[in-house]
Amino acid sequence: MTRDRSNGWDAVAAGFLAARTPVGLGVVRRWAASLPPGCAVLDLGAGSGEPLAAALIAEGFxxxxxxxxxxxxxxxxxxxxxxxxxxxxxxxxxFFGRTFGGILAVGLIFLLPTDVQRDVIARAATALRPGGRLIFSAPSQACSWNDVLTGRRSVSLGAERYRDLLVRAGLIPTGEDTDRGGNHYYTALRPSG
Structure with a gap:
């Protein structure tokens, strides 16, 4: 029996694709406005690309x-x-063996085990160009729950821990935001110097 590398998401892909909404699009567009026009952007956990990747591609990234x-x-x-x-x-x-001006991981980080969350944030930091920006979503409170679609455990480390992980990865936390659905976002910058 082969391990499900998608952690249950391939089995529920049809349901996810049918349920995807534009919630969060405004937050990602505000973040993208801080990126150099046309720069390379990495979307981690991109799914079908709707609506976030679609908007970024339409904006020329x-x-x-x-x-x-x-x-x-x-x-x-x-x-x-x-x-x-x-x-x-x-x-x-x-990560395509290259660096990026922006990296987003919306709806992904909290789906990963705690140690993997730390590693992915650190790896994303090294895949950013100097001056590059990261955005990811995770609840601001430390908590755990079972994902509605996959039934698998999700874990938020909480805002204080995420800010600490960003700093430890060499990034400068630049802010937090919440979309109209109540989803929480963290942004960070890789220093230029």
């Missing part, structure tokens, strides 16, 4: 997507055949 679900990556490639997409878990991804 050079989008690269990583998702561990073959069904999600197939949907992404169908929608955006000219964008780079890799079907692999973020914790094992080579």
């Amino acid at each position: 050079d989008l690269h997507a990583v998702d561990a679900s073959p069904a999600m990556v197939a949907a992404f490639r169908e929608r955006f055949p000219d964008a780079a997409a890799a079907c692999e878990p973020v914790e094992a991804s080579a």
Whole structure:
């Protein structure tokens, strides 16, 4: 029996694709306004690319997507055949062997085990160019719950711990935001010098 590299997301891809809403799009657009026009952006846990990758591509960014679900990556490639997409878990991804002006991980970090969250944040920090920016979502309170779609455990480390992980990864936390659905976002900058 092979391990499910998507952690249950491939099995529920159809339901996720049907339920995806534009909640969070405003927060990501505000973050993207701080990026250099047309820069390379890495979307970790991109899913089908709707609506976040679609908006970033429409705004002229050079989008690269990583998702561990073959069904999600197939949907992404169908929608955006000219964008780079890799079907692999973020914790094992080579991030296309390059650096990026921006990296987003919306709806992903809290799905990962605690140690993997720390590692992914640190790896994302090293994949940012100097001056590059990171955004990810996770509840501001430390808590755990079972994901509605996959039934698997989700864990938020809480705002204080996430800010600490960003600093330990060499990033400067630049703010936090909340979308109209109550989802919490963290932003950070890789120093230029």
